[in-house]
Amino acid sequence: MQIVADLHTHTIASTHAYSTLYEMVRGAKKKGLIAIGMTDHGPDMSDAPHQWHFYNMDIIPRQIEGVTVVRGIEFNIRPNGELDHMDQKCLGPVEFALASFHESCFAPATKAVHTEALEAVVKDARVNALGHPGNPRYDFDQEYIVSLCRQYGKVVEINSNSFHIRRGSAENCAQIARLCKKHQVPIVVDSDAHIESMVGDVSDAAAMLQEVDFPEELVINSSQERLDEYFRSRGLHLFD
Numbered sequence: 179m180q181i182v183a184d185l186h187t188h189t190i191a192s193t194h195a196y197s198t199l200y201e202m203v204r205g206a207k208k209k210g211l212i213a214i215g216m217t218d219h220g221p222d223m224s225d226a227p228h229q230w231h232f233y234n235m236d237i238i239p240r241q242i243e244g245v246t247v248v249r250g251i252e253f254n255i256r257p258n259g260e261l262d263h264m265d266q267k268c269l270g271p272v273e274f275a276l277a278s279f280h281e282s283c284f285a286p287a288t289k290a291v292h293t294e295a296l297e298a299v300v301k302d303a304r305v306n307a308l309g310h311p312g313n314p315r316y317d318f319d320q321e322y323i324v325s326l327c328r329q330y331g332k333v334v335e336i337n338s339n340s341f342h343i344r345r346g347s348a349e350n351c352a353q354i355a356r357l358c359k360k361h362q363v364p365i366v367v368d369s370d371a372h373i374e375s376m377v378g379d380v381s382d383a384a385a386m387l388q389e390v391d392f393p394e395e396l397v398i399n400s401s402q403e404r405l406d407e408y409f410r411s412r413g414l415h416l417f418d
Contacts, residue, residue: 179367179384179387179388179392179394179397179400180384180400181211181367181378181380181384181397181399181400182211182212182213182399182400182401182402182405183211183212183213183214183215183246183248183399183405184206184209184211184213184214184215184368184369184371184377184378184380184399185213185214185215185217185248185250185274185307185366185368185399186215186217186250186252186276186309186335186337186366186368186369186370186371187202187214187215187216187217187368187369187370187371187372187377188217188218188219188252188370188371188372189202189216189218191218191226191227191231192218192219192223192225192226192227192372193225194225194372195218195372195373196372196373197372197373197374199216199238199242199247200242201374202214202216202371202374202377203242203243203245203247204243204374205371205374205375205376205377205378206245206377206378207243207244207245208377209377209378209379210378211245211377211378212245212246212402212405212417213245213246213247213248213399213405213416214245214246214247214248214377215248215250215274215368216235216238216247216248216249216250217250217251217252217274217275217276218231218251218252219251219252219254219280220251220252220253220254220261220262220264221262221263221264222254222256222262222263222283223254223280223282223283224282226254229262229264229265229268230268232251232264232268232269232271232272233265233267233268233270233271234271235249235271235272236249236270236271240416246416246417248273248274248409248416249271249272249273249274250272250273250274250275250276251269251272251275251276252275252276252277252278252309253275253276253277253278253304253305254277254278254280254282254283254284255277255278255279255280255283255284255295255296255299256283256284256295257284257291257295258294258295258298259294259295259296259297259298259299259302260298261277261299261302261304261305269304272304273409273414273416274306274307275304275305275306275307276305276306276307276308276309276335277299277302277305277307277308277309278308278309278310278311279292279295279310279313279315279316281315286315286316289317289318289319292316292317292318293318293319293322293323296308296311296318296323297322297323297326300323300326300327300330300332301326301330305332306332306333306412307332307333307334307335307366308323308327308332308333308334308335309335309337309370310335310337310339310340310344310347310370311323311334311335311350311354312336312337312340312344312347312348312350312351312354313340313344313347313350314344314345314346314347314350315344320350320353320354320357321357324354324357324358324360324361324363325357325361327358327361327363328361328362328363332363333363333364333365333366333398333408334354334358334363334364334365334366335365335366335367335368336351336354336355336365336366336367336368336383336386336387337351337368337369337370337383338367338368338369338370338379338380338381338382338383338384339369339370339371339376340370341382341383341386342382348382348386351383351386352386352389352390355386355387355390355392356390358392358396359390359391359392359393359396362396363396364396364397364398364408365392365396365397365398366397366398366399367380367383367384367387367397367399367400368380368383368399402417
């Protein structure tokens with residue numbers, strides 16, 4: 179499976195990442211991608227950028243070296259499904275928002291607690307996609323949450339980096355992919371790159387999706403047409 183855009187990446191604005199915005203774009207261009215999402219962590223993570231980082235994203239050019247830049251955020255899910263403490267106006271420029279569990283903001287708890295939090299997140303209009311849901315430390319009722327994503331028009335991420343840094347994620351990712359196929363929930367396949375060389379590296383996720391015979395038409399970043407259709411459905415014209 180080919181992807182044309184990597185919608186989950188981090189720059190040095192998140193200080194545990196190691197490349198600038200322009201370097202990440204360069205990485206996308208080298209991989210032949212048409213778009214890249216800049217989704218640095220929300221401000222409740224201790225080394226994340228200040229909320230003003232997101233407020234000022236309008237100054238990022240729509241295209242850099244021929245690569246379309248999608249202005250985004252990776253929200254930190256907090257207990258009870260709350261998200262980062264931010265002024266609403268700071269989210270104005272955000273065009274693609276993932277929401278993910280991170281241990282520094284939400285200590286792993288029980289399946290019921292995780293499911294309740296994800297239910298609130300899926301119902302939150304600020305969120306477009308669930309980030310790296312395969313993490314085994316955050317077990318949840320997968321069928322219920324995936325079906326809820328269908329109801330509320332959310333995208334589920336298959337995060338290729340999880341196969342390496344979140345041990346035990348592979349089978350969870352496969353099962354979540356099967357459920358997305360069953361419930362016709364669109365997915366996005368991302369690298370979660372924290373350095374230029376990792377941009378667009380989704381080989382492990384792509385291999386798994388091939389194994390479960392996942393339909394390419396449900397992968398929003400598998401073609402420019404699908405990507406454009408997804409963002410146009412949200413009132414954004416990225417490729418005009």
